[in-house]
Amino acid sequence: MIMMKWVASAAVVSIITTGSYYISKEKNRKQVYDKWNRLKAKVNNKTNEHHVDYLSEKIGHSDPxxxxxxxxxxxxxxxxxxxxxxxxxx
CATH class of the missing domain: 1.20.5 (Single alpha-helices involved in coiled-coils or other helix-helix interfaces)
Structure with missing residues (x-):
C-alpha cells in the first residue's frame, strides 16, 4: 500500500514538473491557453457566431x-x- 502511494506521488510530481517546464516558454503557454479556451467553447457549445448576430446576418449576403x-x-x-x-x- 505504501509503495502504491509512493508511485502515485512520484507520478503526480513528474506530471507537474513536466507541465511546468513545458509552459515556461511563451509559445507553449499560448498554445495551451488557446487549446484550453477551444475546449471550453466546445464543451459549452459556444463559438464566435453564437455571440455576434451581425456575422450571422452578413455571411453569404453581400450588400451592394x-x-x-x-x-x-x-x-x-x-x-x-x-x-x-x-x-x-x-
Whole structure:
C-alpha cells in the first residue's frame, strides 16, 4: 500500500514538473491557453457566431451598398488575378 502511494506521488510530481517546464516558454503557454479556451467553447457549445448576430446576418449576403465589404472582395479578386498573371509570365 505504501509503495502504491509512493508511485502515485512520484507520478503526480513528474506530471507537474513536466507541465511546468513545458509552459515556461511563451509559445507553449499560448498554445495551451488557446487549446484550453477551444475546449471550453466546445464543451459549452459556444463559438464566435453564437455571440455576434451581425456575422450571422452578413455571411453569404453581400450588400451592394457596403463599401468596406465590396472593397475587401475586390482586393481579394484582384490579388488572385495578379497572382495568376504573374505565374503565366514566368
Amino acid at each position: 451598398h457596403d463599401i468596406d465589404d465590396n472593397t475587401m472582395v475586390d482586393e481579394g479578386a484582384t490579388y488572385a488575378v495578379n497572382y495568376y498573371n504573374k505565374e503565366i509570365r514566368q
